Amino acid sequence: MKVNSSKVLIIDFGSQYTQLIARKVRESGIYCEIYPFSSRIEKIKDFNPAAIILSGGPSSVYDKGAPLISNEIFKIDVPFLGICYGMQLIAYLLSGEVKPAKNREYGYSKLEITKKSKLFAGCGDDDPVWMSHGDIIVSPPNDFIITSKTGNGNIASFENKEKKIYGLQFHPEVAHTICGHKILNNFLFDIAEVKKDWKLSDFIEDKIKEIKTEISSGNNGNNAICALSGGVDSTVAAVLVSRAIGDKLVCIFVDNGLLRENEARDVFKFYKENLSLNVKLVKAEKIFLSALKGVSDPEKKRKIIGKLFINIFEKEADKIKNAKFLVQGTLYPDVIESVPVYGSSSIIKSHHNVGGLPKKFNFKLIEPLRELFKDEVRLIGKKLNIPDAITERQPFPGPGLAIRVIGEVTGNSLKMLRKADTIVAEEIKKNNLYNKIWQSFPVIIPVKTVGVMGDKRSYESLIAIRAVTSLDGMTADFAQLDYEILRQISSRIISEVKGVNRVVYDISSKPPSTIEWE
Numbered sequence: 001m002k003v004n005s006s007k008v009l010i011i012d013f014g015s016q017y018t019q020l021i022a023r024k025v026r027e028s029g030i031y032c033e034i035y036p037f038s039s040r041i042e043k044i045k046d047f048n049p050a051a052i053i054l055s056g057g058p059s060s061v062y063d064k065g066a067p068l069i070s071n072e073i074f075k076i077d078v079p080f081l082g083i084c085y086g087m088q089l090i091a092y093l094l095s096g097e098v099k100p101a102k103n104r105e106y107g108y109s110k111l112e113i114t115k116k117s118k119l120f121a122g123c124g125d126d127d128p129v130w131m132s133h134g135d136i137i138v139s140p141p142n143d144f145i146i147t148s149k150t151g152n153g154n155i156a157s158f159e160n161k162e163k164k165i166y167g168l169q170f171h172p173e174v175a176h177t178i179c180g181h182k183i184l185n186n187f188l189f190d191i192a193e194v195k196k197d198w199k200l201s202d203f204i205e206d207k208i209k210e211i212k213t214e215i216s217s218g219n220n221g222n223n224a225i226c227a228l229s230g231g232v233d234s235t236v237a238a239v240l241v242s243r244a245i246g247d248k249l250v251c252i253f254v255d256n257g258l259l260r261e262n263e264a265r266d267v268f269k270f271y272k273e274n275l276s277l278n279v280k281l282v283k284a285e286k287i288f289l290s291a292l293k294g295v296s297d298p299e300k301k302r303k304i305i306g307k308l309f310i311n312i313f314e315k316e317a318d319k320i321k322n323a324k325f326l327v328q329g330t331l332y333p334d335v336i337e338s339v340p341v342y343g344s345s346s347i348i349k350s351h352h353n354v355g356g357l358p359k360k361f362n363f364k365l366i367e368p369l370r371e372l373f374k375d376e377v378r379l380i381g382k383k384l385n386i387p388d389a390i391t392e393r394q395p396f397p398g399p400g401l402a403i404r405v406i407g408e409v410t411g412n413s414l415k416m417l418r419k420a421d422t423i424v425a426e427e428i429k430k431n432n433l434y435n436k437i438w439q440s441f442p443v444i445i446p447v448k449t450v451g452v453m454g455d456k457r458s459y460e461s462l463i464a465i466r467a468v469t470s471l472d473g474m475t476a477d478f479a480q481l482d483y484e485i486l487r488q489i490s491s492r493i494i495s496e497v498k499g500v501n502r503v504v505y506d507i508s509s510k511p512p513s514t515i516e517w518e
């Protein structure tokens with residue numbers, strides 16, 4: 001059957017790599033979405049996929065409560081690719097046999113191709129592949145043939161060519177699987193014959209048209225509003241909408257006094273002059289600082305900042321006539337329903353929604369980036385001529401420097417932190433590390449330590465440097481910065497930031513620590 005669709009559906013069984021599969025499929029020029037394994041078959045059919053990929057996952061198919069799916073799914077007449085757990089599930093659902101391996105296979109293995117397969121066209125024998133599984137398939141379902149094995153002699157792939165169902169025990173989506181990109185493309189283009197029609201430049205044009213129609217429909221006098229933060233998501237969302245409706249989009253940029261050195265001034269100027277946005281700067285430093293006076297609990301700080309921001313935004317929004325639409329830079333990872341394989345996770349910090357405005361607002365939401373991943377948003381930003389200084393900016397938390405001054409926030413501690421922050425950024429950029437590191441920043445800790453400066457005893461503040469590598473902020477490792485870079489950062493901070501006599505480097509990973517200190 002030839003499906004009239006060029007979309008791929010990825011069904012998520014809880015793998016840490018599911019979003020990576022989606023990004024790889026999109027990089028190949030194909031639109032895809034992720035549905036949780038618990039989705040109804042009807043919903044899956046309604047998506048009208050041209051192919052279905054079953055993701056990996058941390059469970060064993062025999063676990064109590066393992067994420068399963070009805071084998072009705074195979075009645076949908078499209079090609080299937082099961083990856084790791086997804087492959088084991090195919091075996092389990094179609095009467096193959098899966099059992100625990102004697103030894104978990106984790107990390108590199110060599111792929112030994114035992115039968116010619118379209119899936120492996122262009123791959124070399126013995127290519128390294130990345131494994132991460134505890135169960136193995138001991139026998140494939142009837143009518144399936146084994147096409148490759150791992151170095152340990154375990155089944156690495158199987159297929160039923162007629163039904164176009166394929167399984168891979170290893171992960172083609174990770175960079176360690178050298179031939180992975182080719183294998184995914186073989187599946188998408190040669191086996192499933194999916195049309196390549198996901199282009200970001202088309203996306204921009206289509207979105208602009210769509211926004212224009214939506215906002216102008218019914219009433220041409222409708223306006224939209226948007227809260228800008230200086231970050232990539234809100235900026236790209238605003239620029240897209242302003243390309244559609246021009247000055248009918250009113251942007252509000254609140255300077256809460258918790259931004260980096262000169263950031264509010266520079267970003268505002270940039271929004272106005274370079275991006276031609278209709279933007280209003282609201283100077284609210286004093287209000288924020290006085291609301292934070294005497295508060296040292298991190299959660300209280302977050303709540304105060306979040307609430308104040310909403311109050312200010314609400315007041316500004318009230319002043320705008322006919323404001324019917326609210327633009328937000330929501331991304332696809334915020335929209336995907338996550339798979340609660342380990343039960344719902346408890347709240348560690350009340351963040352990640354600080355930028356989000358309450359639903360009680362009587363606006364219609366415009367979320368032009370809802371289907372996109374962060375790297376796609378960056379590319380769109382570049383296509384819209386937004387400079388790297390914004391598109392490649394390291395993430396910055398909504399409560400800003402307030403959660404990097406441990407304990408009570410004062411004007412003086414913010415001043416010290418800003419100076420130290422400029423130094424860290426300069427040194428990291430000078431060494432070409434800014435884009436390789438997820439975040440790098442100083443934290444000011446409310447203890448004083450003894451030092452000696454000149455011939456005098458000093459008793460001054462302590463600054464910690466936090467620099468981490470991460471893919472998505474969910475897990476992170478401390479960046480293994482060169483000692484010379486650390487030395488330079490430390491000596492510059494101690495000599496240039498008055499009131500600091502000691503600098504330490506944070507060598508904790510997340511988990512168990514978090515990226516921010518509060």
Ligand code: XMP
Pocket residue numbers: 302349350351352353354355395396397398399439473474510513514515516517518
């Ligand atoms: P943690 O500290 O939880 O941070 O490891 C993970 C990522 O989230 C950012 N972060 C925040 N972002 N409001 C935000 O908008 C917040 O309250 C907040 N707290 C942490 C943090 O910078 C990192 O990128």
